[in-house]
Amino acid sequence: MDKLKIRNRLVKDKALLWAVCLLAAFTAVPLFAILGEVFLRGYDQLSWSFFTEPTPTAYKAMKAIEAGEPIPGGIANGIVGTMLMLGMAALVAIPLGILCGAFLAENPKNKFAQTVSYLTDLLQGTPSVIIGIVTYIWVVVPMKGYSAIAGSVALLIMMLPLIIRSTEETLKILPSSLKEAGLALGGNHASVMLKVQLPAAFGGIFTGVLLAISRVIGETAPLMFTALGCSFIRFAIDKPISAVPLLIWEFFNDPNLQELIWGASLFLLLFVLTLNITAKYLAKKWNQ
Amino acid sequence: MNDKLYRILLFAAALIMPIVCGGVVYALVTDAYEAFEYFGFFKFLTSSEWSYTEGAEQYGALPFITGTLMTTLLALIFCIPFSLPVALFVGEYFKGTKIASVLSTVTDLLAGIPSIIYGLWGFYTLRPLIMALNISPQGSGILTASLVLAIMIVPYAASLSAEFIKMVPNDLKESAYSLGATRAEVIGKVVFPVAGSGIFSSYILAIGRALGETMTVTMLIGNTNNVPDSITSTGNSMASIIANQFGEADDLRLSSLIAIGLILFLITAFINLIGKIMIKRARIA
């Protein structure tokens, strides 16, 4: 009787182990399913012209489909728009985020800093679609039109909390002896931060910036209300502009352009995952 | 640069947060005001009409609040049977091993995939499957959106839960083993009770993620403006109605969409606040 009971318990124990392993392994399935599908359906679209030409008009695409030819054109307008908006957003978000993160790390017990820290969490948790609405109200309405600036403001607001958090956390885990040694050598707080702490924290902050970029680069909804989209390559910052995720959305909704979805998605996916893996690799290397 | 200037500079940079957050609330409230004034706050929340016939405009948030709650709740239910095993795999059974770090990398990458690509995958792979299985005729709907949403929140729930499972002191686990418990019993009677509040809070934060997820839901939920009557019916979430109609709306409809945005903002802020407080408490304990 006792033997039987022990055997029952051991069977249950083994069953849990197997269930955990199976279900955990199953979680990897969507990743490979998504990667596989996007890769298999998208890789033959990637060509030189895919990256150098703007999206075709629906009419051109229709003609090509009728003639049984591959759709001409590519996603160059989206790539240019994404890079332009990301660049502008990063130009402001990186210095501002680092300064704000430094403020939080330098004043951990200050009431104002705690409020700022809470607000950073609040902003980070805010759905991106709401950032889109707010940027529309802030920028698009007063400027009387959609623009690359509006898009980059939306990206900026989404990047800020991520950079602030990674800067703060990296500075906080630096040994306090580092700062003390700098101060003991006669440096003031500013020069110690600039010449000792920030260089020491460079790896962590850089990783944080990469992750922040990879997070916002695929954002679609906020750009729909701010950058709007544009079918040709343009560098004007006060005019509507395209972005890679916006193009995917357009292709998804336009039956004539649907063939282009997978190439654009593959590009976006590869870009995001490369950033992610690089960031992870750097973080690991930097931790050692 | 002297210290005083340095402090002022840092302080000035930090002011950006109150300014941005204040600005978000201010913009949402002023622009939502028209809708709340026209329909009445309570009426707006409870009305299930969404019609933009000129002259007889009627906007209510109920279908979208219901849609959001249904997709989020279902996503949570679908997510638990996968995120909990991942957390146990990484945080307990294979803690610190190579295979555990491989699995964490896989879930991290899942978290990195843009929402629009999840939407595409759901639309072109999962939706046909749902139709083929005769679960719903049109394939899209609450259920389809929730399934993909569940995959998207697994990484968040799993990595945070794993962190709390890892923190259960070895002393306690060894004590339980020394009394003759099997691993399953140690997990059920020591690990889960001790890590419970932390695990719970990680699901609260996962809910916070799911509430505002936009593109995936927009592409899969079917986009109908009625209160969904079953999990296979179509609908709209708060985020998806905004994504669908914001670009073409003006005046009262625009204000109504912004009002829905404000409600969504408040709900997510509240859920995230609760989650953060619970996590802080669980970390201290």
Add this chain to the structure above:
Amino acid sequence: MESVKPILEFNKTCVSYTKQTMAVKYVSAAIERNTITAIMGPSGCGKSTLLRAVNLMHNLYPNIRVDGEILLNGENILSMEPIDVRRRVGMVFQRPAPFPTMSIYDNVLSGYALNGIRLSKSERDNTVERSLKSVALWDEVKDVLNKKGTFLSGGQQQRLCIARALAMKPDILLMDEPTSALDPIATAHIEELMQELQKEVTILIVTHNMGQAMRISSKSMFMYLGELIEYDDTEIMFTNPSDERTKAYLTGKIG
């Protein structure tokens, strides 16, 4: 003198963490029933490793190997089911670790709960009272049995952990430096308790404190670099050790 069958026997017991290094090397010894046996030695000598092997703790860590035999009442526990062995071998760890989510009452009964054994209400009450009385904790906690065990002082927590082990009516109680995290008063209390306990249960205790070994144990082992150097009556070991290394340890030259 009539020879009594030993309760526990080590027979060429070896424990290794890696293929190259052995933490415990060919230990052979027999532990007598209803005695307190102390295992001493400098840190890293393998004393805790040997003790933990008796409770098959090494089974939790896949890289640890145990060879030879460990006989409990004549049966080799290395070939038995761990959960069965551990129920018959109680263990008390260095740091008191009452289960923080359970009340004092439930902590005492946790062994039964963990093993899925159902007891009637009166059996439960009796077990709790008997176990807490045997660790002299009953009078202190009988009115707060439903409070969490973590509210108790360190010494009380450790006694609760001993009660938890005793509730399972083990054949032998292993103690791994049970007082090293406690203050001197709580330590004295536990030492006193052990003297009482040896009437019901055999105790094998690892200690780094020579004074403690001298005060409480009737038999002592001295281990050094994984080997059992000397095993004798405590009195003889402390007054007239036969090995130079034991002498060096006892006079503070090693360890």
